[in-house]
Amino acid sequence: MTKKSPKEKTILVIEDERPLLEAINTKLEKNGFSVLSARSVEQAFGLKLIKDDLGIMTVHSIEQALMYLETLEKVNAIWLDHHLLGKEDGLYFVKKIKANGGRWTSIPIFVVSNAASPNTVRSYIKSGVSKYYVKSDHRLDEIIGDIKSLLDRPGKTINAALSRA
Amino acid sequence: MNREPTISASNDIILSLKILAREKEVVRRKLAVTAAKLAATAEKLAVTAREKEIVRRKLAATAKEKESVRRKLVVVAEKLKKSYETLEQKVLERTKDLETSCAKEAAILLSIGDELLVTDEKGNIIIINKRAEKLLGVQNKDVVGKLFSDAMLLVDEKGNPIPAERHPARMALMGSATTAAGPIYYDMRKDKTRFPMAIMATPVILDGKVIGTIKIFRDITDEREIDKAKTEFVSLASHQLRTPLSAVNWYSEMLLAGDAGELNEKQRKYLDEVYRSNQRMVELVNALLDVSSLELGTFAIEPKSTDICKLAQDVIKEQRPQITAKKLSFSFLCKKRAVHIHVDPKHLRMVVQNILSNAVKYTPEGGKIVLSVALADKKSILLKISDTGYGIPKYQQGKIFTKLFRADNVRDKDTDGTGLGLYIVKSVVENSGGKVWFRSPVEGGTKGTVFYVKLPLDGVKKSSNK
Numbered sequence: 001m002t003k004k005s006p007k008e009k010t011i012l013v014i015e016d017e018r019p020l021l022e023a024i025n026t027k028l029e030k031n032g033f034s035v036l037s038a039r040s041v042e043q044a045f046g047l048k049l050i051k052d053d054l055g056i057m058t059v060h061s062i063e064q065a066l067m068y069l070e071t072l073e074k075v076n077a078i079w080l081d082h083h084l085l086g087k088e089d090g091l092y093f094v095k096k097i098k099a100n101g102g103r104w105t106s107i108p109i110f111v112v113s114n115a116a117s118p119n120t121v122r123s124y125i126k127s128g129v130s131k132y133y134v135k136s137d138h139r140l141d142e143i144i145g146d147i148k149s150l151l152d153r154p155g156k157t158i159n160a161a162l163s164r165a
Numbered sequence: 166m167n168r169e170p171t172i173s174a175s176n177d178i179i180l181s182l183k184i185l186a187r188e189k190e191v192v193r194r195k196l197a198v199t200a201a202k203l204a205a206t207a208e209k210l211a212v213t214a215r216e217k218e219i220v221r222r223k224l225a226a227t228a229k230e231k232e233s234v235r236r237k238l239v240v241v242a243e244k245l246k247k248s249y250e251t252l253e254q255k256v257l258e259r260t261k262d263l264e265t266s267c268a269k270e271a272a273i274l275l276s277i278g279d280e281l282l283v284t285d286e287k288g289n290i291i292i293i294n295k296r297a298e299k300l301l302g303v304q305n306k307d308v309v310g311k312l313f314s315d316a317m318l319l320v321d322e323k324g325n326p327i328p329a330e331r332h333p334a335r336m337a338l339m340g341s342a343t344t345a346a347g348p349i350y351y352d353m354r355k356d357k358t359r360f361p362m363a364i365m366a367t368p369v370i371l372d373g374k375v376i377g378t379i380k381i382f383r384d385i386t387d388e389r390e391i392d393k394a395k396t397e398f399v400s401l402a403s404h405q406l407r408t409p410l411s412a413v414n415w416y417s418e419m420l421l422a423g424d425a426g427e428l429n430e431k432q433r434k435y436l437d438e439v440y441r442s443n444q445r446m447v448e449l450v451n452a453l454l455d456v457s458s459l460e461l462g463t464f465a466i467e468p469k470s471t472d473i474c475k476l477a478q479d480v481i482k483e484q485r486p487q488i489t490a491k492k493l494s495f496s497f498l499c500k501k502r503a504v505h506i507h508v509d510p511k512h513l514r515m516v517v518q519n520i521l522s523n524a525v526k527y528t529p530e531g532g533k534i535v536l537s538v539a540l541a542d543k544k545s546i547l548l549k550i551s552d553t554g555y556g557i558p559k560y561q562q563g564k565i566f567t568k569l570f571r572a573d574n575v576r577d578k579d580t581d582g583t584g585l586g587l588y589i590v591k592s593v594v595e596n597s598g599g600k601v602w603f604r605s606p607v608e609g610g611t612k613g614t615v616f617y618v619k620l621p622l623d624g625v626k627k628s629s630n631k
Binding site for chain 1: 396399400403404407408410411412414415416418419422424447450451467511
C-alpha cells in the first residue's frame with residue numbers, strides 16, 4: 001500500500017494468486033491508483049483491521065464484515081477474482097456487497113478471472129458487476145484503461161459483454 | 166348162250182361202282198364241305214390270330230405306355246418326395262427362424278438395461294419388466310391392467326405433477342412417431358424419493374392404427390453426476406491452465422512497458438518472443454477448452470434471435486487492428502440491414518471469428534478480404550468469407566477440418582495457429598444444423614480461399630445448460 005494523495009483513487013484488489021496480485025498492484029500504482037488488496041473474501045472484509053494495524057483477523061459473520069466495510073475508507077472500484085483463498089468465492093462477495101445497500105452497492109466491480117464458464121459469467125453480470133474479463137485474454141493496461149475511463153466519467157456505462165465465454 | 170349172269174354180274178359191279186362213286190362223291194362233297202369248313206375255320210383262326218396280334222400289339226403298346234406312365238409316376242413321386250422333403254426342411258427352417266427370432270426378441274427385451282413398460286391402445290399396462298418393477302418399487306400384479314399414468318407419477322423439477330397429456334406415453338398413443346422426453350422428468354418412488362428420468366415412448370402401429378405403446382425409461386442420476394463432473398473438469402482445467410499464462414502475460418507486458426527499467430534491443434526482442442508465444446499458448450488453451458466443451462457435450466446452447474450483421478461487425482471490429490496492420494482491403498456486405506437468425510450468439514461468434522481471423526492471418530499484405538451475409542433461400546442464411554491469401558493445398562484439403570491439422574503452406578510461412586479453429590467451426594456449424602465448406606483456389610484464380618457457412622434461419626434447439 002502506498003501513500004495516498006487526496007486526488008488518488010483507491011482500488012480494492014481481491015486476488016488469491018500472489019504473483020498476479022503483485023503485478024496488478026504494481027501496475028495500478030504505476031497508473032496513480034492507491035491499492036488495497038486481499039487474497040480472500042474474509043481478508044477483504046477485514047481490511048479495515050489491517051489498516052488499523054491490527055493484523056489480519058477473521059470475521060465471524062457477514063454482518064460484522066459489512067459493518068467493517070461501512071466504516072472502510074472510500075474505495076472507488078473493486079478488482080475481483082472469482083476463485084479466492086478461503087471458502088467463499090468472488091460471487092459471494094458481490095452478492096453480499098450488493099445486498100447490503102448503501103454506498104457499496106454503487107462501487108463498480110471489475111471481475112478479472114480465469115473461471116470463465118458461461119454460468120459463472122452470467123451470474124456475475126446478473127449480480128450487477130461492471131465487466132467480466134477472462135484474465136488470460138486481457139492486458140493489464142487494457143483493464144486499467146477501462147477502470148480509469150469509468151471512474152473519470154462516473155455516469156458512463158460500459159458494455160459488460162465479453163470477448164469470450 | 167348164257168349172257169344173263171354175266172350181264173347181271175356186270176350190272177352189280179356197275180351198281181356197286183355207281184354206289185361207290187356216289188358215296189365217294191358224298192364223301193368228296195363231305196370232304197369238300199369239311200375242307201370248306203376247315204378253310205373257314207382256318208380263315209376264322211387267321212382272323213382271330215390277326216385280332217390276337219392286334220390285341221397283342223395293343224397290349225404291347227399299352228404295356229409300353231404303362232411303363233412310361235409308371236416311369237413318369239416314379240419321377241413325379243420322386244419329385245413329390247423331394248418337394249415334400251424340401252417343404253419339411255423349409256418348415257423346419259422357418260420354425261427355427263421364428264424360434265430364433267422369438268428367442269432374440271425375448272433376449273432383447275430381457276437384456277434391455279432399461280426399464281420397460283408396454284401398454285395397450287388405451288394406455289393400460291400389459292407388460293412391466295423386472296427392472297421397471299424394481300425402479301418404481303412396484304409389483305407386476307399391482308400395476309398390470311392399470312393406466313400407466315396411475316402407476317407412474319411424473320413430476321417436473323419443482324415437484325409439480327406433469328399433466329397426463331404431456332406424458333410421453335400419452336403422446337405416443339396419439340401417434341407421435343417417437344417421443345423422447347428430456348431428462349427433466351422425475352418419478353416418485355413409493356418411498357417418495359425423486360430422481361431424474363429419461364423416457365422414450367414409441368407407439369406400436371399395426372395397419373395404421375396405434376395398438377399400444379412401448380415405453381423405455383431409466384434413472385439418469387448417475388449420468389447427471391458425470392455431466393457435472395465433466396463440466397467441473399473443464400472449468401477447473403481452464404482455471405489452472407490460464408493462471409500461469411496470465412502471470413507470464415502480465416509480467417512480460419510490464420517488462421515490455423519498461424515498468425522495471427528500459428530494455429535494450431535484444432532484451433526487447435527476446436521478451437517479445439516470450440510474449441507472443443504466450444499469446445499463442447493462451448489461444449491454444451482457449452481453443453482446447455472450446456473443443457473439450459464441444460466433445461464432452463458440456464457446451465450449453467442458448468439460442469436467441471441474433472442480428473447476424475451486427476455480430477459480424479463486432480467480430481470485424483476486433484480484427485480491425487490486424488487488418489489495418491497488414492494493409493488489407495476489407496469489405497463487408499450485409500444484404501439486409503438486419504438478418505435475424507435463431508442461434509446461440511456466442512457460438513456464431515466463434516464461427517465468424519475463426520474463419521475471419523484465418524482469412525486475415527493467411528492473406529499476405531495488401532490482400533483483399535470480403536465478408537458477405539445474405540439469405541441463401543427462404544429457410545437459410547449464407548455467410549461467405551473470401552480472401553486472396555495462400556489458399557489450401559489441394560492434397561491437404563480433405564484434412565482441413567481435422568483437429569490440430571495445419572496445412573503445410575501456412576506452417577511454412579511461420580504463421581501462428583492452433584489447428585483447432587476450423588474443427589471448432591465445423592462442430593459448431595453442424596451442431597446448429599448448418600453446413601460449412603470452402604473453395605480454394607477461388608474460382609477463376611490461382612490462389613485465395615472462399616469459406617461458406619450456411620445456417621438455418623430457425624436455428625438450433627436449446628440444449629440443457631450443463
